[in-house]
Amino acid sequence: MDNAFFTKSVARNIFFGGSVFFFLLFLVLTFDTTRKLPKTDFRENLTPAVVSGKHIWETNNCIGCHTLLGEGAYFAPELGNVYTRRGEAFIKVWMKAMPTDAPGRRQMPQFNLTEQQLDDLVAFLKWTSEIDTQGWPPNIEG
Amino acid sequence: MQYQSQLVAKPYFIAAIGLFIAQIIFGLIIGTQYVIGDFLFPEIPFNVARMVHTNLLIVWLLFGFMGAAYYLVPEESERELYSPKLAIITFWVFLITGALTIVGYLAVPYATLAAMTGNDLLPTMGREFLEQPLITKVGIALVVLSLLYNVTMTTLMGRKTSITIILLMGLWGLAFFWLFAFYNPVNLVLDKYYWWWVVHLWVEGVWELIMAALLAFILIKVTGVDREVIDKWMYVIIALALITGIIGTGHHYYWIGTPSYWQWWGSIFSALEPIPFFVMTLFAFSMVNRRRRDHPNKIATLWALGTAVTAFVGAGVWGFMHTLAPVNYYTHGSQITSAHGHLAFYGAYVMVVLAIISYAMPIMRGRVANSPQAQLWETWAFWLMTISMVVITLLLTGAGVMQVWLQRIGDTPLSFMATQDELATFYWLRLVGGGVFFIGLIAYVISFFIKGDVVLVSVDGETKDEKVHIPLEDEIKAVEKQVVAKEKDKREEEHATAEEENKPEVALASTEFSVDEKSQKER
Numbered sequence: 001m002d003n004a005f006f007t008k009s010v011a012r013n014i015f016f017g018g019s020v021f022f023f024l025l026f027l028v029l030t031f032d033t034t035r036k037l038p039k040t041d042f043r044e045n046l047t048p049a050v051v052s053g054k055h056i057w058e059t060n061n062c063i064g065c066h067t068l069l070g071e072g073a074y075f076a077p078e079l080g081n082v083y084t085r086r087g088e089a090f091i092k093v094w095m096k097a098m099p100t101d102a103p104g105r106r107q108m109p110q111f112n113l114t115e116q117q118l119d120d121l122v123a124f125l126k127w128t129s130e131i132d133t134q135g136w137p138p139n140i141e142g
Numbered sequence: 143m144q145y146q147s148q149l150v151a152k153p154y155f156i157a158a159i160g161l162f163i164a165q166i167i168f169g170l171i172i173g174t175q176y177v178i179g180d181f182l183f184p185e186i187p188f189n190v191a192r193m194v195h196t197n198l199l200i201v202w203l204l205f206g207f208m209g210a211a212y213y214l215v216p217e218e219s220e221r222e223l224y225s226p227k228l229a230i231i232t233f234w235v236f237l238i239t240g241a242l243t244i245v246g247y248l249a250v251p252y253a254t255l256a257a258m259t260g261n262d263l264l265p266t267m268g269r270e271f272l273e274q275p276l277i278t279k280v281g282i283a284l285v286v287l288s289l290l291y292n293v294t295m296t297t298l299m300g301r302k303t304s305i306t307i308i309l310l311m312g313l314w315g316l317a318f319f320w321l322f323a324f325y326n327p328v329n330l331v332l333d334k335y336y337w338w339w340v341v342h343l344w345v346e347g348v349w350e351l352i353m354a355a356l357l358a359f360i361l362i363k364v365t366g367v368d369r370e371v372i373d374k375w376m377y378v379i380i381a382l383a384l385i386t387g388i389i390g391t392g393h394h395y396y397w398i399g400t401p402s403y404w405q406w407w408g409s410i411f412s413a414l415e416p417i418p419f420f421v422m423t424l425f426a427f428s429m430v431n432r433r434r435r436d437h438p439n440k441i442a443t444l445w446a447l448g449t450a451v452t453a454f455v456g457a458g459v460w461g462f463m464h465t466l467a468p469v470n471y472y473t474h475g476s477q478i479t480s481a482h483g484h485l486a487f488y489g490a491y492v493m494v495v496l497a498i499i500s501y502a503m504p505i506m507r508g509r510v511a512n513s514p515q516a517q518l519w520e521t522w523a524f525w526l527m528t529i530s531m532v533v534i535t536l537l538l539t540g541a542g543v544m545q546v547w548l549q550r551i552g553d554t555p556l557s558f559m560a561t562q563d564e565l566a567t568f569y570w571l572r573l574v575g576g577g578v579f580f581i582g583l584i585a586y587v588i589s590f591f592i593k594g595d596v597v598l599v600s601v602d603g604e605t606k607d608e609k610v611h612i613p614l615e616d617e618i619k620a621v622e623k624q625v626v627a628k629e630k631d632k633r634e635e636e637h638a639t640a641e642e643e644n645k646p647e648v649a650l651a652s653t654e655f656s657v658d659e660k661s662q663k664e665r
Contacts, residue, residue, distance in 0.1 A: 007374070008304075008373050008374040011374045011378050012304070012377045014377070014378075014381045015377045015380055015381035015384070018381050018384065018385040019381070019385070019388070022384065022385050022388045022389055023384075023388050025388075025389060026388050026389055026391065029389075029407065030335075032401075033335070033395075033400055033401055033404075036401045037329075037331060037332065037399070037401075040331070040400070041331040041332075041399045043329055046328060046329060050328075051328045054328060054330060054333075055265060057268065058256075058265060058267055058268025058326075059253045059256040059257075059261065059265075059267065059268055060252060060253050060268070061189045061193065061252040061268050061273060062189075063189075063268065063269060063270045064187075064188065064189025064192050064252075064273070065187075065188050065189045067475040068330075069330075069334065069398045069399070069475075070397055070398075070475030071270060071394075071398070071475060072270050072475070073189065073192050073270070074475065074476065074480055075172075075175075075176070075188050075189075075192070076188075076558070077557075077558035077559065078558065099183070099184065101180075102180075103180065104179055104180060105179040105180060106175070106179030106188070106559075106562075107180050107183040107184070107187070107188075108187075109184060109189075109251075111253070128330060131331060131398075131399040133397045133398065134396065134397055134405070136397035136471060136474065137397075137474075137550065138471060138472060139550060140555075141550070141555045141556070141557050141561075
C-alpha cells in the first residue's frame with residue numbers, strides 16, 4: 001500500500017490535514033468577523049429593553065412560526081423588518097388583538113404580554129431592523 | 143450477531159422508530175395547518191406542533207445514531223461493549239427526558255415551560271431546533287457523553303478500524319458542537335452566528351462523518367468488498383465533506399448582519415458541497431456492483447443505495463439550487479429552504495438510520511435477514527416514503543418559486559399572507575404527499591411483524607429460502623466468523639501481492655479503486 005500513488009493513507013491524510021486546515025481557516029474568518037461585527041450590528045444600541053425584548057421573543061417561541069432575518073419557520077411573516085413595515089403602534093395593537101378567530105385562517109396565539117413587555121419586544125424588533133443585513137430582504141414585504 | 147452486548151442497540155432502534163411515527167403525525171398536523179389555519183387551534187398552535195415535529199426528528203435520529211454506535215462498535219472492535227448496563231441506563235434516561243420534554247411542549251405554554259425549567263438562569267430556549275429546556279439540553283449532553291465513554295473505551299480496548307475512528311470522531315464532534323447550544327449571547331447577530339455552529343456543523347459537518355461510517359459499515363457487510371477499498375472511499379468522501387462543508391457554513395452568513403465577504407466564501411465553498419454526496423453515490427453503486435457475495439438482506443442494500451442517491455439529490459442538488467448568494471438573496475427563508483430541508487434530512491440521515499436498522503435488526507432478532515415477504519413490505523415502504531418525499535420536495539419547491547416571484551420580485555409585491563393564499567394548491571398536494579409518506583411508514587412498521595419464510599444461510603455463504611424453522615444463531619455466527627477470516631486472509635494476501643508487485647493503485651478518477659481480487663489471482 002505504501003508505494004501506491006493514491007492509497008488509503010493518502011486519503012486519510014487529506015481528510016485529517018484538510019479538515020484541520022479548513023477549520024483553522026474558519027476560526028480565522030470567525031475572528032475577523034468578530035472584530036468587524038460592531039460596524040454592522042450596532043451593539044451600542046443594545047439597551048436593557050432590547051435585551052429583555054429578545055428574551056420575550058425567545059420565551060414565547062416566536063421563531064416557531066415566524067422568520068427573523070430569514071431564519072425560523074416559514075408559516076408567518078418575516079419580522080426582521082416588521083418595525084419598518086408596520087411600526088410600533090401597529091405591532092402592539094396586533095399582538096393584543098390576537099387571535100383573530102377568523103374561520104380557516106392561520107391563528108396567532110394570545111401571549112398576554114404586559115405593556116412593558118410589548119415595549120421591550122418592539123425595542124428588540126427595532127434594533128433588529130437596524131442591523132446591516134447587506135440589503136436583505138429584497139423588499140419591505142420580507 | 144457476534145457479541146451479545148450488541149443487543150443493547152435494539153431498544154434504541156425501537157425508540158427511534160416510535161418517535162419517527164410521532165414525528166410524522168406532527169408533520170401531518172402542521173401540514174394541515176398550512177391549509178386549514180385554525181386546525182387544532184388553540185390546543186396545539188403551529189409553533190408548538192412544528193417544534194415537536196423538528197425536535198422529534200433530531201431526537202430519533204440521535205437514538206438511531208446511538209443504537210448504530212452500540213451495535214457497530216463491539217463488532218468492529220471485536221470485543222463486548224465496555225458497559226452494556228450503562229448503555230441501557232442511558233437509553234432510559236434519554237427516552238424519559240425526551241418524552242417529558244415533548245409532554246412539556248404540549249401541556250403548558252412555552253413561556254411557562256421556560257419559567258418552570260430555569261431558563262432564566264441560563265437562557266437557551268426559543269431558538270429554532272434548540273427549543274429544549276435547559277434540563278433537556280444538559281440531559282442530551284450527558285447521554286452523549288455516556289455513549290462516548292462507553293464506545294471509546296470499547297474501541298481503545300479492542301481493534302481500531304477506520305470506521306470506528308471516523309464514527310467516534312463524528313460522535314465526539316457532535317458532543318463538542320452541542321456545547322454551542324448553551325451559548326446564547328444577547329446580541330442577535332452573535333447568537334445566530336454561533337447557532338449555526340450547532341446546526342450547520344452538525345448536519346453538514348460531523349454528522350456526515352457518522353453517516354459515512356455507517357454507510358461504509360453496511361456496505362462492507364452486505365457486499366463483502368474488501369475493507370481497505372471501502373475505507374479509502376470513506377476517507378475521500380469525508381475529506382471532501384469537511385473541506386467544503388466547514389467554510390460552507392458561510393452560506394448562512396449572507397444576511398444576518400455578518401460582513402459581506404461571507405457571500406464569496408459561502409458561495410464558493412458551499413457550491414462544492416454536492417461533490418462529496420456525488421462521490422458517495424458512486425461509492426455505494428460501485429461497491430454493490432463489485433460485491434463478492436449476495437447478502438440475503440436485499441432491503442438493507444436498497445436503503446444504503448437509497449440514502450446515497452437521495453442525500454445527493456436532497457442535500458447536494460437542492461442545496462446547490464439556493465446556495466449562491468445572488469440566488470439566496472431571493473430564496474432565503476422561503477419555501478425553497480423548507481423543500482431542501484425535507485429531502486436533505488430524509489435522504490442523508492433518515493435513510494442511513496433506516497439502513498442500519500434494516501441491516502442490524504434482523505440479526506438482533508436471530509436471523510441473518512428478514513423473510514422475503516417481510517422484505518417486500520419494507521421495499522414498498524422504501525418506495526412509498528422516498529417517492530412521496532421527493533414529491534413533497536417538488537411541491538414545496540414549486541411553492542417556493544411562486545412565493546419568491548409574488549412576494550420578492552416584481553413591481554407590486556404581495557404581502558406574505560396574500561402570497562401564502564396563492565400557494566394553497568401546492569400545500570394541499572403536499573399534505574396528500576405527507577399522507578402517502580405516512581402510509582409508507584405504516585408499511586415499514588408492519589414489515590417488522592411479517593413472519594414469512596425463514597431465510598437460511600448455509601456455511602458456504604449461499605442463501606436458500608426454506609420453510610423450515612431451525613435456530614439460526616449458531617449458523618450466523620459460523621458464517622460471520624468465516625467472513626471475518628476471509629477478510630483477514632484477503633487483507634494479508636493483498637498486502638503481500640501489493641508489496642511483491644510494486645504496482646501503484648489506480649487513482650480516484652478511475653472506476654477501479656484498488657487491485658481487485660480476480661486480477662490478483664490471475665497474476
